[in-house]
Amino acid sequence: MTNNRNVWVFIEQDEGRINDVSLELLSKAAELAQTLAGQVWAVLCGSEVADLAETAIQHGAARVLLADHPELALYRTLPYTRVIADLIRAHNPYAFLIGATPVGRDLAPRLASAVKCGLTADCTDLQIGDYTSKKESVTYKDLLYQIRPAFGGNVIATIVNPKTRPQMATVREGVMRRREPDAGRKGEVEPVSVSLHPEDLALQVLSREVREPTVHLKDAPVIVAGGAGVDSAEEFQLVRDLANALGGELGASRAAVDAGYISREHQVGQTGTTVRPRLYIAAGISGAIQHRAGMDQSNKIIAINTDPNAPIFQVAHYKIVGDLGEVLPLLIKALREKAK
């Protein structure tokens, strides 16, 4: 077992395009690797994807492990697990970061189970620090702090994996900031052999359909979001109307999505999209950390809620204690008057 401090990133690609979250994670990994005095390695799987290695290097990878094989063309759990678990066993990385996409959320737990390492889902921050186990009276140096909202997002937990390697974590898209690529960066590409077992091919993909996103929350300058305080589909229409009046995108808390007012694509928060708009209006959103973790970096926040003690007010720049049915029409009317 080599005593290395390398941070690995899974490069998720689909039909030759690298998912944004993988590039964001390369940026974060570069930062962590610097603290650890280790290297960033990228794991790239697919079929005829060698030219993507250069992109990974420009975004911070010192080495790209390239698994190129026809059976890896489309993501499937078992072949990808076979290849990556073998690589982990061969190189024993210190940490491994994976995007919390549908692919990453399928792959990471399977991998963690295969190599028997700890895994933390949906981290909102990653840091390096020490951990003293009181039970063992041992201090573990330079562990990966895996920080995430927990218990429905009402607390922030810092998780560590003191003994198992790699220290594995998934991170949602948009949480980490992506650095600009550096065309001058040099790195190595190491093709790896792929040996699959017959049982790895138990599942076949018959067909796939991928839609272009119709909701563009991540880069929206203005977002109006509705939550549990919205009493009816009619009242949710008022949230839509306000978004339209502002030329903004429509957001929602999980409660509004669960209530069926709006599709999951619109969900802002730890398990939805992380946003940093110029203006965020939270309409009837109580503000569990779950939600706040995805929007508290907004430039200006207006919160509207009937409950004066709602936690959302603590991150708001403008507080409006009142009924949505009254406040939203007033906002729409005031905007229309100004537009004239």
Added chain:
Amino acid sequence: MSYNSIVLVKQVPDTRAVTGEVMTAEGTMNRAALPAIFNPEDLNALEMALQVRDQHGGTVTVLSMGPLQAAEVLRESLYRGADRVILLSDRKFAGADTQATSYSLAKAIQKIGAFDMVFCGRQAIDGDTAQVGPQTAEKLGVPQITYAESIVSLADGEVVVQRAFDLGTELVKCKLPCLLTVTGSANQPRPPSARKRIEYKLAAIPTEYPKLLEKHTEFGSAEALDQYLAEHHLKIEQWTTANLDVDESQLGLAGSPTQVYKVNYVVLESTESKDIAPTPEGIRALIEELIKEYIVG
């Protein structure tokens, strides 16, 4: 051809019910204020298994790991139509992360015996990790189909499943046995019948027998009660580590590679904020200010 299914379910605090009232003035949470419920997507998993049984025959066994109170979700599974329900409960499981949990669940599944499909909810609302399903599949050595939206066909030892994501769908064919994690949009769980709900009120785990015997003196003894419950399909089996072939070092907190270093209740530092009156004047002034500061416009 009939199919034997195992459904993994979890009792969770209803984290969706977190409102201002559940939060204390210090910004911490009053957990006791949250009701314990059947994890929503586990109901979709149970429904999918019940539909397989209704169409093809076979059995549905429901397994839950948790404290004794979790017997409630198994009672509910019974009155929704499960054939057999098992509560896996032992102090030794306490503090388990997803790795230790999946180890224990896999051992219990192996003890139940041969299965065609294991169903679980896509994720539980208390942790949202979506890890236990895939980790259990790996330990069982079977393929997994996450984000399962519907079973399109089931024949000749293969299942065809539609998977659904935010931005697309995928149709996959998989050899049995396999494990599926089921989305919340997969189906509408059947409403439990009121008649069955009353009937199954008596359903109990052995730990609950003494209390039941006090209320229903007609049974006389725990043995008689146990026999009655078994005969009337009201028995919630209770397993401990003693029932399983487990390596105890892999259970609970000790068997969990992840450790919680610290938990911070988020006490929000209040942002400097302005109170805006919910009146035409107040709102108009707000919009004017936002326009002046180029936030809007």
